[in-house]
Amino acid sequence: MASTPSAAGKTLGLGIIGCGNISTSYLRLAPLFKGLEVRAVADVNMEAAKARAAEFNVRAQSVEDLLANKDVDVVINLTIPDAHFPVTKAILEAGKHAYSEKPLVLSLDQGKALRDLAAAKGLAVGCAPDTFLGGAHQQARALLDEGRVGTITAGCAAVLNHGMEHWHPTPDFFFLPGAGPMLDLGPYYVANLINLLGPVKRVGALTSSAQSERTISNGPRNGQTVPVKTPTNIHALLEFHSGATINLSTSWDVWHHKRNHFELYGTEGTLYVPDPNFFGGPVEVAERDGKLEAVAPWDHPFGKVNQNHNGRELANYRTAGLADMVQALIGGRDARCSLERTLHGVDVMMACLTSGETGQFVTLTTTCSRPAALGPDEARALLI
Numbered sequence: 031m032a033s034t035p036s037a038a039g040k041t042l043g044l045g046i047i048g049c050g051n052i053s054t055s056y057l058r059l060a061p062l063f064k065g066l067e068v069r070a071v072a073d074v075n076m077e078a079a080k081a082r083a084a085e086f087n088v089r090a091q092s093v094e095d096l097l098a099n100k101d102v103d104v105v106i107n108l109t110i111p112d113a114h115f116p117v118t119k120a121i122l123e124a125g126k127h128a129y130s131e132k133p134l135v136l137s138l139d140q141g142k143a144l145r146d147l148a149a150a151k152g153l154a155v156g157c158a159p160d161t162f163l164g165g166a167h168q169q170a171r172a173l174l175d176e177g178r179v180g181t182i183t184a185g186c187a188a189v190l191n192h193g194m195e196h197w198h199p200t201p202d203f204f205f206l207p208g209a210g211p212m213l214d215l216g217p218y219y220v221a222n223l224i225n226l227l228g229p230v231k232r233v234g235a236l237t238s239s240a241q242s243e244r245t246i247s248n249g250p251r252n253g254q255t256v257p258v259k260t261p262t263n264i265h266a267l268l269e270f271h272s273g274a275t276i277n278l279s280t281s282w283d284v285w286h287h288k289r290n291h292f293e294l295y296g297t298e299g300t301l302y303v304p305d306p307n308f309f310g311g312p313v314e315v316a317e318r319d320g321k322l323e324a325v326a327p328w329d330h331p332f333g334k335v336n337q338n339h340n341g342r343e344l345a346n347y348r349t350a351g352l353a354d355m356v357q358a359l360i361g362g363r364d365a366r367c368s369l370e371r372t373l374h375g376v377d378v379m380m381a382c383l384t385s386g387e388t389g390q391f392v393t394l395t396t397t398c399s400r401p402a403a404l405g406p407d408e409a410r411a412l413l414i
Contacts, residue, residue: 041066042065042066043066043101043102043104044060044066044068044069044352045105045106046068046072046108047093048107048108048110048117048131049073049082050078050108054085055346056108056349056352057071060349062349062414063413063414064353064411064414065360069089069099069102070088070096071096072090072093093120097124104126104128105121106130106131106352111136111209111213114134114136115143118135118144122147127359128153128155128156132158132372133217134157134369134373135376137376138376138380138395138396144369145373148369154369155369156352156368156369158217159221159306159351160347160351160352161221161307161308161348162221162222162224163409164309164332164347165309165331165332166311167225167309168330168404168409169313169328169330170226171403173313174226174294175403177298178301179294179299181273181297182295182301183273183274184274184275185276186277186292187222188279188290188292189211189216189281190279190280191282192282192283192285193262195244201246205256205258206260207260210262210383211262211263211282212261212382216280219292220278221306224374224375224400227276228270229394229397229400230374231269231393231394232391232392232394233381233382234392235381235386237263237382237383237385237386237387239262239283241258241262242258260383262283263282263283264278264383265277265279266279266280266382271397291303291306292305302322309333309345309346310335310345313325329406330409331406331410331413332345332404351365352367354404357411364402366404367401371401374396377395381394
């Protein structure tokens with residue numbers, strides 16, 4: 031079984047399964063953080079593993095050999111969503127802690143199975159997204175916690191565009207059950223709602239799809255069509271245990287819109303939160319006088335620009351959630367990107383889809399606590 035260090039200054043060895051594009055973010059950013067070191071990568075395509083290993087000077091192994099590697103304590107699951115459950119299950123069965131890209135699983139039953147297996151083996155499971163740990167979202171959290179806009183009673187969150195087939199060369203899986211805009215992009219929004227407001231009590235939703243197939247408009251498969259087998263237009267109403275009611279819209283059937291990504295309405299004002307898909311961005315407040323104020327960004331390390339993506343200056347600290355989980359293991363505390371919160375997030379998203387199918391409100395069967403806030407000092411403590 032993988033070790034669980036209890037003393038400060040310890041380092042846990044990391045292995046990565048899945049050497050696609052997202053692996054470069056973890057391999058590039060992991061060296062920024064304390065307590066973790068990437069020691070091996072694996073992929074079902076050994077050539078992909080070797081190429082990534084050579085690029086980042088780590089060891090390439092088969093999946094089986096990586097799971098048996100005694101130098102690896104935590105395995106990062108970066109496979110396609112349909113493989114998340116069996117791969118994370120295999121990681122736990124190998125006696126290692128697991129951290130997965132979103133979504134953790136494609137059903138609540140799968141999530142509960144991982145929860146039970148992890149508990150039986152005394153292992154931790156964490157899951158992205160960790161963007162809610164970004165400087166902008168943690169500053170929004172601090173403003174809420176200090177009562178700047180009073181008690182949140184309502185709000186809206188929206189991620190609306192026209193899908194993946196315009197830029198992704200192999201978008202097929204995005205339109206299959208287990209994906210769609212709710213399970214692909216919804217995790218960022220749901221995780222931040224849990225960060226800001228806590229757990230959800232029940233949901234109701236309307237779902238549809240504007241097209242039965244999509245046409246790829248880029249790459250070598252340009253002009254080919256892919257079938258749509260899951261809703262691509264979901265508009266949900268979330269009732270939180272706090273009493274807040276939030277409209278959450280996720281759609282790939284929108285060509286253009288002027289909706290903000292995230293607005294929270296309180297008894298003393300309105301809080302505008304930037305896109306939860308990213309770590310940074312502007313935070314704005316309008317109090318009872320109705321004057322919109324740009325909040326001066328605080329000195330939070332996970333809000334600092336460190337990447338230029340297609341000409342856009344971004345703060346990207348993917349791996350922060352993993353680093354926090356590793357320090358939680360070392361220090362014996364709760365991880366912010368915990369299985370408990372991830373499982374609740376899965377429950378929320380699956381309940382939205384179920385409500386769309388049945389036409390009924392769905393009361394959630396899981397709950398969770400709000401994660402601990404991650405202020406500037408706590409964030410710096412994660413960095414080398």
